[in-house]
Structure formats: C-alpha cells, structure tokens
Amino acid sequence: MTSPALTATTPTRPPVTLLLDAHDDRTIHAAAYQRAHPDRGRITTDPTPHTNSLAYLALDLLRAMGRDSFSHPDAERMSTDPAWRAVTCWTLNTGLEEAIVLRAHRLTPERLHRLATWRTETGIHLILLAHTPTPADEQRLNERLTAADLTDLTAVRGTDAILSAIGPAATGRRHGPPPSDHAYPLPSLPRSGIAAFRADCWRRQNNLDFAHTDGQYRAGYAAARTWLARHSPPPAPPDTPQAEDAGPDGATPWQDMEGLRLFLARLTVLSPSPQHTLARVRGAQAGFLSQALLLNVPDDLAEHGGPGITTVPITPRVAHTLTSELPNPLRAAAVAALLFTGTAQPLLSMTQLASIDERTTRLAIDRDSRINVGVPPGPRHMYAIPPRARPLLAAALEFRRRTPRTADHLGLFANCFGTSERFDHLIRDTSVHVPAVVHPHPADDWHTAARCWHLNTPALAPPGACP
Template identity: 40%
Template sequence: MPLTFTPHPFHPADMPPVTLITDETDDVELARAAHRSANPARGRIAVDPTPATLTSAFLARDILAALGRTAYAPTRAPVITAAPAWRAVACWFIVDGIRELTVLRAHLLTPERAEQLSVLRELTGIRLILLAAPSSATQAARLGTCLAETGLTDGLLRLTADDARAFFTRSLPTTTPLCPTFPLSAAPVSSQPGAARSQYRAGQLAACTWLARHRRATGQVPAQRDLELFLSRLTCLSPDPATTLARIRGAQGGFTAEGLRLSVPHALATAQGPGLSTLPFTARTAHHISRAVPGPPQLAALASLLFTGAHLDRLVQARVDDIDPDGRFLALPQPESAEFDHHNPPPPAWYAVPPSARPFLRAARMFRQLEQVPGHFHLFSKSFGYRLEALVKDAGHLIPALSHLHPGPAWHHQARLTHR
C-alpha cells in the first residue's frame, strides 16, 4: 500500500504505542467490554476477525463492516478484494476520523495481516489495541515474533486482563447511538402555501449577497466558474424542480437589481443539472447509500450522479484532479465541439458538492492517490459500464439522472452573467 497522499504517513514518534492485552483465560466479558467501548461516531471501533480465515482480505472486510459498510454479501456487485479493501479502510479511517482500532483474537494474526495493520497505523496514526488470548507459550511467542517483524513492538504497551477491564471501562462513551437519527420527511416545498414566493426571495437574496461579496473581493463581474458554483450551490438541495425554478428566477431578479443579466436556457423544465435531474443529497441519503457500497470510488460515483444530475458520458471522464482536496467542488470535462478541439478543450462544468457528499469525494480522491495514479487518471474507476446497474441496486436509492439522460450540457453550465 503506497504512502503517497496527504496527510503524509505518521512518524512512529508521533503515534500512540501499540497496546497488547494478554488474556490467558480468554474471558468473553473482556471481549464484550471492548465492543461496548467502540463507537465509530467518536472515532473508536472494535473488530472480531471472521474465524477460520487467513488472508488479509477478510480482516479488511471485517473492519469495513465494523465501520458500518457492507463488505461480504452485497446484493449485486462483486465482493471487494484485498488491496482495494485495505485502501478503502485507510480512506474511511481518515475521512471518518477513526482514531482507535481494537482487534480481538490477535493471537491468530498472520504476518500478512500484521503487516497490513502496521501500514494502516502508519497511514492514519491510529491507536492500535490488540486483544490476544494465546493458548500456549508457543502461540504467544509466534505472536511476539509477528509483531516484531512488522514494527509493531516499538514502545509496545502491555496490559493484563485486569488492567484491560479498567481500560475499556474508562473508554466507555456516555451515549452509543446505533445509527444517526433524521427528521421525518417534510412535504415538498413547492406544495406548501407561499413556497414559490419564499423561494424566489431566497434566490434573490442569495444572488445579491454573493455578488456583493464577490465585488468586494475582486471588483469585477464573477467568472463563469464562480457563477456555476454559485448556481449549483443554490439549487443542488432543491426538493423538486418547481423550487429550483423559483430560486433561479429569484436569482435573476437579484442580479437585475445590481445591473447584471443572468441568462439561462429557455427550456429549463426539460434540462439536466442541479435541482432539475437531482434529489437533495442529505445526511439521510449519505447514510443510506454508504451502508452497501464500501469502495470509495464507487460510492463517490453514485453520490456524484445524485447531486450533479450529469450525463454518464461526463461523469465517466472525471479525473482525480477534478475534485479539490477538501471535496468542495467537482469539475466535469465537456465534449469537444466546432469551437473547441483537443488542443483547445472546452471549459469544464463546475459543481458545488453538498456537505454530506464531500467525505465520499475526498475518500475517492485519497483512494486513487493510494494507487499512485497520475492526476489525469479517471476518478471513478470501476464504477460505470456493466458495473453501474449492480451498484445502483446495492445502493437502493432512486437516481433521477439515469432516467433523465439529456445529451446536452447542464443548465448552469449554459448560464451566462453579463452587464445589462
């Protein structure tokens, strides 16, 4: 697993020591205490490796399952293999803020698994806790050799079973939510009285506020890139097209009051793009689709379909460098035309990424960088083509863009802001 992405690998001196808990009686209550102390929302997980498995792929999948991501039996897509699974684990640890990993039955670790845990620790800086119950002195010696050969014994902290009970009790969270809670679904905004007027005013105020900030910063008419990011932010969380249209008209009114003209395609009702061929990408949506798709590039591809509403031909061309390191915006290459060619490519379409989707885009970028691919390589590898149908079925979520395959550019990419 190459160590080539930001944040840089941790120096051993900057990492917590590996903690080895030796439980000679194999007390089941100690294992239960380890599980009770785990809470992914607070950066702690505990994994009990699947019995009678030796390859490191199974341990990686067990860790993904502990993170709440299906790894063994997806409904359609192939089971994730060893190398992608460990890359996915590293990405999700960093994105989700996992700081502590407890591995039960550590006396059964193989050199391969120990090496992967060592690399994972170096990549993420986690606190690694190994709970071992060796049945003989020979098994205990084999574990010690395995840890020493993989660099996990430097500053090793050893605890007895009695010490470990207090250790896990001290680590207990005050609350342990099983899953995030979400508000009940509300009726579409456009069906509520006065909604169109309020959405028009919201678009108008957003345009005036954004333009005032931009003018203070640059003193010029916003560039096309900035305009596209503003329009996609304004509309990507719209609950329905009627709300989107009201916000766009309000933005036009706000720009008109400032002496500018916002022109958009005439046939907005049949156009594609944010707010028209999308659904709001909320925390609930993110939680739902992330439970069944463990691979970061595949999960990011589904998320991008949901919040951009872009045609598949555009998304499949997205490159690693097209997403910024913080996952705040995505640029999608556009097709060549009579005005542009290979030497003078058309400008990309810019999309603001909703906050709930940003972790997925960041994880996908990290995943591809772990593969040491250049920045011009495809971002959403192994996500489209014959794999897409299986991924969509696994995610179990409606994706409007797949039934709204408009071949032209997105509406916000066609919008223009000019002086009146």
C-alpha cells in the same frame, strides 16, 4: 503522481495497546464491543475465524466501520490490495482514531504486518486483545508481533486494568440509518418570468404555501446579493465581440462564467425539489437585476436537468446508504457524484483527479478540451460538492492516488461506470433513486446554459423584489 497524503509527515502513532487476557473473560469482550462507536471514531472487530486470508481481515475492518454490503450474495468482491486501500482511505477521511481487534493471538504474522502497515499510514490507535493463558502463549505472541514490526507496545494485564484500558461504553450510538429529512412540499409554481413570478405566486397560492415559496425566493435573492458583493468582476470592454447568444442591446457579457455556474450549483445542490429550485433561481435573478445584471436561465429547467432538478440532496440518510452499500470508495463517490450533479453519466465519466479542488468543495469537468483536442478550452462544467459528500470524494481521491500508475490527468471514476451492465449493477447496489438515470437530458445542464449580462444602466429593483 504521488498523493499528498503519501508524501506528508507520517501521522503520530500512539503505542499499540496489548491487552493480555489470561482467562478469556466474556466481560472483556462485551466491554470491547460496547466501546465501539464508528461515528465517533472507534471500532471493534472480531476477525473471521478459520481463515488466514488478508482480504477477509480487511473486510472485517470494513464491516466494523459499517460498510458491510459485501456480505450480500451478489455484492461486489474486493481483492486483498483494493480492500486494504479502502480501509486506509476510509480511516483517513472519516476520523477513525481507535480500533480494537479481538483474538489477536490467532493472527498470523502476515495479518499482523498488514495491521502494522495500516497503523503506520493512518496513525490509528491499535488495541489488540489476546488470550494468553500461559507464559509460552505470551512468548509466541510477542515473537509474532516483533516479526510484524509491532514493537512499541504497552501491555496490560488483569481484568480490572484491561477494562480500564478499554474505556467506558459508548453512548448515543444509532442503530440503523438516520431518519429521513423532511421539507415542506411546494405546489406547482407558475412559469412566469422574473417580473411577474412573485406576484403570480401570491395570487395563486394560499398563505402557507406562499410563505414557504417566498422563503425560498428570498433565500435566492439574499444569496445572489451576497455573492455579487464578494465576486462581481469588472464588465467586459464595450468593444468585446458579441456571442451568438448576445443579450440586450448595449449589454456586455459576464466574464466569469465558471464562477457563475458554481454559484448557481451551490444555490440549488441541496434543493429538495424542482419547485424549491425554481423559487430560488427566480430570487437569484431578482438579486442580479437589482445590481443591473440580467441573469438568463432556460425557460424550462426540467428539460435541461442539473442541480436541483435531477439531483438528490445528500442527507445523512443518503450518505449512510452510500457508505454502507458501497464499501469501495470509488463506487461510493461515483454514485454520490451522480446524485449531487444530476448530470449525464458520459459527462461525469470525464472527471479527472485534477477536476476536484484540494478541499473537495467543487468539481470542474473540462469537456470541451477533451472532445476537441487542440481547441482552446472554454468555461468548464462546474458543480458544487455538498458537505456530506466531501468525505466520499476525498476517500475516492485517496484511493485512486494510492492505486499504482495513477496520475492527476487520469479518470477518477474509471471502471466505475464502464459498460451498461456494470453501470446497471452500480445503480442496483446503491438502492437509491438516481433521477439522472431515469431523466436523461442530452442538452447542457440548466446552470451551464445560463447566461448573464451587464445592462450598463442604473440598478433598479425589479417588480416584486425583496426589500
């Protein structure tokens, strides 16, 4: 299937800016480097000397974007086409707008043609800095640019004019990874049910710990009330057949199980610890009960794993680590999915291109229909994609759709996990702790095992519920 990005209107392309530096002025090179700020959409790259390799030029651009793990001795190597697909996908999904390429007079027509294709596909503003001391050098450069179909040029000459065309130096550029996020650590929480949980926390904790625990509880309560006000479907008819896990007598099961699973995943996907998750879930249960809905979750969330239990919040530092250590968009997205789903790798390997919605906000895995062919599919396994992981998933989708012979029913993470050796190498390359790997849980994730029923009774506030 053709990617929507490939069938859309060609991005508007500003003219190529050709900076003709007759004197090879060091101040111009310094200004070009100082202009770079990848987080604000500007990069500067100096192509690797003494090689005409197309792959090396792509890797130089990835390095300028901050994705430079391929320089490690045992890092993954990307061939020419995958490397250029990675450059294109990261450009489209990270807001890259301007690229300065130094020593453009040394680029072969083939390398210039690759840059022209990159510009055509992304609409990036391409700035070429060339050293042309004589008219003959400038003539040869123009012939190469014409052969590469780079004809809409704006030539700039003279040191002052070139410095003005480059622009002012970037400010506020960060060196190194972002600082780690801090969350107040909660103590061990009681394993009480919804009726006694809040009261037990108040009795066992000091004032500060209870204030933080209660804050998480209230957040879950408010989120549940808000979600129910917007998404509450009508209850099932009274004569609906009861499932094996039937609820209380007279109760009717909740119908939108996919919506419920997605709500629970969104509630807990950024939870910094299992204790925070438990407090949020108990608050959500109280919010459901206040609307005459019984939300039942496994007694031991840790035994099941899943969002908020075996997940890692995708903080700015984690996102930086993934993108810098894994230049391949597929591998970066695969590890991000392991972190924000917390699910088992065999289930995640069933992810298809069609499993992710257009806005990359949710991931839905249809496991049942893939295992039991011919059986009507049941509710899918739903996971929320946190905001900082969405560019990674969007880049992976773009990368896969630009790969030849790709269709939406094919696996998104095909060849990312593969054999145990390949999977071990993937985890090693990330240098990020992946709880789902060290905490295997063969059972369904806790939010998938959750159930809900309409009690068909007047809504009453549960003991200890928020006002």
